Amino acid sequence: MAERSWSLGGALRGMFARQTIDETTWEDLEDAMIGADFGPDLTDAVVAELREKVARYRTDDPADLRRMLRETLEERLARLDPTLRLTARPAVVLVVGVNGVGKTTTIGKFAKFVTGYGRSVVVGAADTFRAAAVEQLATWAERGGAAIVRPQQQGQDPASVAFQTVERAMREGIDIAIIDTAGRLQTKSGLMDELGKIRRVIEKQTEIAEVLLVLDATTGQNGLAQAEAFIEHAGVTGLVLTKLDGSAKGGFVLAVQEKTGIPIKLVGQGEGIGDLTGFTPHVFVQQLVG
Numbered sequence: 001m002a003e004r005s006w007s008l009g010g011a012l013r014g015m016f017a018r019q020t021i022d023e024t025t026w027e028d029l030e031d032a033m034i035g036a037d038f039g040p041d042l043t044d045a046v047v048a049e050l051r052e053k054v055a056r057y058r059t060d061d062p063a064d065l066r067r068m069l070r071e072t073l074e075e076r077l078a079r080l081d082p083t084l085r086l087t088a089r090p091a092v093v094l095v096v097g098v099n100g101v102g103k104t105t106t107i108g109k110f111a112k113f114v115t116g117y118g119r120s121v122v123v124g125a126a127d128t129f130r131a132a133a134v135e136q137l138a139t140w141a142e143r144g145g146a147a148i149v150r151p152q153q154q155g156q157d158p159a160s161v162a163f164q165t166v167e168r169a170m171r172e173g174i175d176i177a178i179i180d181t182a183g184r185l186q187t188k189s190g191l192m193d194e195l196g197k198i199r200r201v202i203e204k205q206t207e208i209a210e211v212l213l214v215l216d217a218t219t220g221q222n223g224l225a226q227a228e229a230f231i232e233h234a235g236v237t238g239l240v241l242t243k244l245d246g247s248a249k250g251g252f253v254l255a256v257q258e259k260t261g262i263p264i265k266l267v268g269q270g271e272g273i274g275d276l277t278g279f280t281p282h283v284f285v286q287q288l289v290g
Contacts, residue, residue: 008036008250009290012069016062021054025062029069036288037220038251042258046072070289077254077281080263084238084278086114088209090169090177092202096195096234097214098226099183102242102268104133106214107178108140109268109276110240119175121146124165126158126198127182137180143273147174158182158194159201166205192233199235211237212265217244220252224259231260238265240276250288
């Protein structure tokens with residue numbers, strides 16, 4: 001509970017309220033960034049960059065340091081384009097990630113997000129090995145205003161469900177097809193082989209617009225390590241961060257983008273159906289730093 005009440009913005013407010021920048025300021029800034037899950041390497045790089053800027057502009061005003069911190073974080077976040085590429089018809093989106101990160105709920109929220117822009121959506125339940133996953137997805141798809149293509153029997157080949165989903169989108173003129181995929185199989189290679197098969201089946205029908213990897217922001221670097229196989233083999237084009245509760249772990253947003261070289265495209269900051277939004281570096285940094 002204590003961690004929830006802590007935020008980077010709160011930690012920085014006290015620091016920037018001081019009269020001058022001194023060595024204690026830098027130590028406190030490092031501690032605050034480590035606490036916000038930037039990681040040691042990124043923290044060192046950002047602090048070194050800020051020290052250089054403070055020296056260059058010959059300032060000892062904490063208000064200048066706050067502005068420089070905002071600018072530095074925003075510049076780094078903006079190096080990658082967060083735009084979702086959904087112009088194809090149908091725009092096919094594969095959603096991947098380990099079980100437990102909120103993949104199913106994210107799909108429902110994503111459907112709600114795009115239907116809010118007047119787009120029609122069909123969701124494909126291609127995680128066919130877990131009957132509960134299909135039922136949960138159906139509930140969230142309905143909440144998100146999307147149609148759903150279910151397996152015709154439990155354990156149906158996931159690639160065939162993906163094929164039927166895209167086929168329905170093409171036949172009915174549906175704008176966006178979102179395909180759920182398994183997050184865990186017996187072996188990592190088996191899971192990646194299955195994803196490869198899904199890709200090949202879809203690409204015989206149309207192009208894949210996005211492959212979105214869902215990460216749980218609260219698990220930080222551990223979650224990223226679990227997802228590395230997807231990054232290596234699944235052709236991931238964008239990241240979705242779930243459970244981004246305030247700014248307590250906000251540094252992970254920049255850390256994961258810098259480590260993977262893959263842009264963050266969506267962020268989820270709550271449990272509600274409408275709590276998934278597009279990622280905007282400027283807005284995010286304002287919330288993070290205060």
